[in-house]
Amino acid sequence: MTTMRFEDEFRGIRRRSLLGLAAGGLMLPAFPLAAAVSAFRITMVLGRGESDNERGFKDYLARHGLKVDYIIRDTGGDPARLPAIVEEIKDTRPDLVYSFGTPQTRGIVGPYDDADPRRHVTDIPVVFTFVAAPVDAKIVPDLGRPGRNVTGTIHIAPIAVQLNTILAYRPIRRMGIVYNPQERNSVLTVEGLRAEMALRGLELVEEPVPLNDRGEPVAAAVPDALARVAARGAEVLYIGPDTFIAFHNRFVVAAEALRLRLPTFSATELIVRTDKAMLALASSAYGIGRFTAFKAAQILIDRTDPADIPVETLKRFSVIINMATVRALEYYPPIGLLNFAEIIES
Template sequence: MKKILFVILCGALLMLSACGSSEKKATGKEKEEKTVKIGIIQPVEHPSLDAAREGFIDALKDAGYEDGKNLKIDYQNAQGEMNNNMTIAQNLVADENDVILAIATSSAQAALQSTKDIPILFTAITDPIGAKLVSDLEKPGGNVTGTSDTHPDAIKNTITSIKEFIPEAKKVGIIYNSGESNAVVNVENAKKVLKEIGLESVEATVSTSADVKQAAESLLGRVDVLYIPKDNTVVAALESVIKVANEHKIPTFVGEGDSVKRGTFASYGIEYHDLGYSTGKMAVDILKGKKPSEIPVGFPEKLELVINKKAAEQEGITLTEDMLKDAKIVGE
């Protein structure tokens, strides 16, 4: 009898040991296969915003998070319809993403209205405080932080270069969407500098990208130069402006370097891929346990003059050595 009981006891112990081992394996496997979910919301497609998104994903990849392996990215684009931002944001919240990346102001505002629980990172934001995304740049508080694309000298340097490069210019046409809060801030700052250096601003506003060509044409004969601020609606239809500028030999200055690569003349800009990469590093910190409230808002450190040689020729601009000496040249 004792022998039988001993055999039964040994068997039971072996079964318990096997269960424990199997449980450890299952737990280990489950831990190994845990997939991080990140939702990305973007208002419209254009190179700067796309570059910021790509930089964000590259930073995650460099930290060991790869889409399709241990990372699932749900990228959704509002395709220029601002009302779609809220629907997309609500869907990303309902899907219980671990982090939401909101690219540009309208997307970030929609994301913040949709959740106070899921960490939100923004990028390509002109004025995070003015947009009511954070109350303090050093200590954002709440569930949101990120990176702004506003270098303190970008607008001033670009506007000042209008006077330097086109000394005969007197009136500057500005095309923007007055419904985009980021664009309004940029335009107000540009107008201050224009006034300081003795140039007059002439505004043409749009509501959608379909209005951009007509707005550009409305400025013909009224301005000497065009300035396109960081405005998602206008930049999404930038080729319309370029076509009008080339046909009528009007120099075009813009709010970011990616628009120069597309065929405008000049800008003091930043690399949006770098901006997105910095935001991606913030996401890695959050995935490792840091709270958004503990991460200060980031700003671009580098600013460079970008000039498009081909655009200069098409817009009737004579390039000088002084213009080119400190510039990054594209369009050759």
């Protein structure tokens, strides 16, 4: 099954499933799916409120005729809230759990080699989204066959492809990153960048955000960390899939980088579309939400075990350029890149 054909595949899934339901078949005893459902119940566990990702997810299911009652739970980025949410999921037993981001997903399902049924959700289907490295984060052991009650979607392009995009814009020797060392997603991204850049003879300038006494990243320290990256000779600032940097502090990061005349590349689209980051290589959050919903539909309608549903990313990524920032920096892209990039004027 390819990501490019998920619309056609869904129509086939729904047709087969409705025929099977009429014949009384297609039961999957491992999960709590009723033979006749007036409305499916989905618990959505978020970390930063509803976004285009969730809108895409809901729209896809609605447009394909699924009636869904949603229960929304938001950690607000605080992992201490997850145990209570997990207990609620265990008590209410929804038909499906939708999980946004690595911290939420890890907290819900646990690592694949140490999941505890007393503390994690192990017998209800879970679909995740916006998880950059699900194997490294130990959410699934294998992308092709997750082998547990979890599947989902990856939202970023491979690191090698991201670097190709940066170098297509302008050759560089040194790239900087400011990141939250407490966010596993971010640490894994740094490790991936470090390895890929070493292969290319490039240098990664790393600046973890300082932590307070409670082990939390200090937002007020972000501008100084950015200044250190610039002072150490970074030619571009890399903004990874880091909730603390690319979401909660995105305005400060983009504005301060612009003040420092430091071009920015983001692995996700939001900071380029809504703030003043310069360049991104990304799939749309709405499209990723729809693709995640396609996988949910395989579980809910076709009764496919998530253990057998591959974890995938969309194959199409857009180069997004904020021309207002380009002009402010006087850091112009080559014509060849402009020919197929999405241009934002903000």
